[in-house]
Amino acid sequence: MAGLSGGEEAREGLFAALKNMLLTLLAIGKTRAELLVNEIEEEKFRVMALAAKAVGAAFLLALGIVMAVACLASAFWEQRIAVFGVLALLFAGLAWWLLVSLREQLAQPSKLFRASLSELQADMEQLARHRNSQE
Numbered sequence: 001m002a003g004l005s006g007g008e009e010a011r012e013g014l015f016a017a018l019k020n021m022l023l024t025l026l027a028i029g030k031t032r033a034e035l036l037v038n039e040i041e042e043e044k045f046r047v048m049a050l051a052a053k054a055v056g057a058a059f060l061l062a063l064g065i066v067m068a069v070a071c072l073a074s075a076f077w078e079q080r081i082a083v084f085g086v087l088a089l090l091f092a093g094l095a096w097w098l099l100v101s102l103r104e105q106l107a108q109p110s111k112l113f114r115a116s117l118s119e120l121q122a123d124m125e126q127l128a129r130h131r132n133s134q135e
Contacts, residue, residue: 028123032120032123035115035116035119036116
């Protein structure tokens with residue numbers, strides 16, 4: 001059997017290196033995709049839990065408020081107009097406070113994809129360092 005010439009050995013070494021580099025890039029991409037999927041699922045569960053708690057709390061709070069207003073109006077029947085007026089102002093003030101709080105919370109940036117982006121940035125920096133060391 002004849003051995004491979006120097007050019008053929010170099011070509012096979014180049015193809016092996018390219019194949020290894022492609023496999024490495026695919027593995028990095030797969031890892032980043034898995035991290036992204038995990039973050040999306042965590043965010044989905046967080047939002048679902050928040051929504052369920054918010055709906056439950058709003059329902060129970062509304063029911064409690066209606067019952068409290070009915071009790072106050074019954075207890076102070078002669079001044080029921082004043083009771084309803086004061087409570088209406090109180091509820092309007094609380095609603096305004098909640099809207100301001102909600103607006104502030106919506107202004108804060110989401111943490112979604114933050115880990116994925118930092119990992120991709122680290123990968124890019126590592127590739128740049130490797131490229132600079134090759135030159």
